[in-house]
Amino acid sequence: MIRLRQGLGRGLRTGVQYVTSAALGPYQTAVVRIGFAATWLVFLLRELPHRHELYGPEGPWSWGMAEQIIADNKAFTALMWADSTLWFELVYLLAIVSSVLLLIGWRTRTTSVLFMIGVLSLLNRSVFMGDGGDNVIHLMAMYLVLTRCGQVWSLDARRVRAAGGAVAAVVRDRVGPALWTVLGVALAVATFMGVMSWGWVLIFWTLLLVHALWWAVCRYADGEPRLLMNVLTNLVHNAGLLVIMVEVCFVYATAGWYKVQGSRWQDGTAIYYPLHLDYFTPWPELSALLASSGTMVMVVTYGTVIVQVAFPFTLFNRRVKNVLLALMIVEHASIAVLLGLPFFSMAMIAADAVFLPTVFLVWLGGRAGRVRDRVLPPGKAVQQRREPVDGPVRSWGEQREHPSARTERDRSERVEPERVESERVESERVESE
Structure with a gap:
């Protein structure tokens, strides 16, 4: 019993440190x-x-x-x-x-x-x-x-x-305080005019005062006050990130279970009927081609339900989650093309991106940086670090080093001793001559 309590205590301390030490x-x-x-x-x-x-x-x-x-x-x-x-x-x-x-x-x-x-x-x-x-x-x-x-x-x-x-x-910043001052004056005028409900007045004034407190602590305080503000901001950030992830899971879970209750989704024909509506057929020939195959319509219908219902449960397995995440992104891209709903698909893909692996995003950012360096004239491309400004690369449930960075580090660690040894041998040879 004592060991169980000690284990729970260590786990609780580790969890608290995990969600307060960095913005994940x-x-x-x-x-x-x-x-x-x-x-x-x-x-x-x-x-x-x-x-x-x-x-x-x-x-x-x-x-x-x-x-x-x-x-x-x-x-x-x-x-x-x-x-x-x-x-x-x-x-x-x-x-x-x-x-x-x-x-x-x-x-x-x-x-x-x-x-x-x-x-x-x-x-x-x-x-x-x-x-x-x-x-x-x-x-x-x-x-x-x-x-x-x-x-x-x-x-x-x-x-x-x-x-x-x-x-x-924050200490050197001049634009930020001026911008928040202008917004504070506008908020005071809106509050005096009574155009907002008291709930929204309280929300906006809280945001303004919290940011003012953050600026004051960074500029005039040190030690414990600054550490406390950093812990609180990390906690709020991580809570907001968790809410986004939970919201995406709720969207897919509710959509999937409501589809299960529909008769058209049960008999596998729910996709068939929208493909024959003029409002959802920006490409009539393509929609007719898909609707002409009963097997394909049934596979897409049942596949949509299975993926949406199963996705929240796949978060416990990273590999399965990544596979289903890729399928959902392809599904939303298909909806944008076949049904003519591009903004709906863009919004859902943006929401799905919260579950993308950190390694993939770092790789994607590196590729985008190389493309940018090729497009910009030489000497004007700004070299940027690939790490976040507030700490190492960390994600929910993972902390991994990018493969390219690990390879470059290993290569440098291997080459440096060889270079030093070759220089030593060369110097001894010169001295002997």
């Missing part, structure tokens, strides 16, 4: 940030000519109808602050600009909040516009605020490396 999954959160920012940006640009009909004053979901549903569900949307075309254009522009800035990783702690405001403002204004992918973007925009999603593949990471560390970057 830096590459996973970065690819989720890039994926959802790119999906939302492409959607906004694609619907730019139709923005007034979708979310603006010319839409079928009128101002009065939006007021009634928001008064009932207390949802946040800045578009309801003023019934003005100019205000709508400003909010739409904010959504586009924040998506671009979040995509490139500029001031991610600020732009993630602005990104969330843009997403919620548009989607909550017209709740029946979308194809299912908007619900995923709606949720992930809120979860990204909790994560440190700019540790790698961002301008923030480059700025931290140039400054020599995260604390030094």
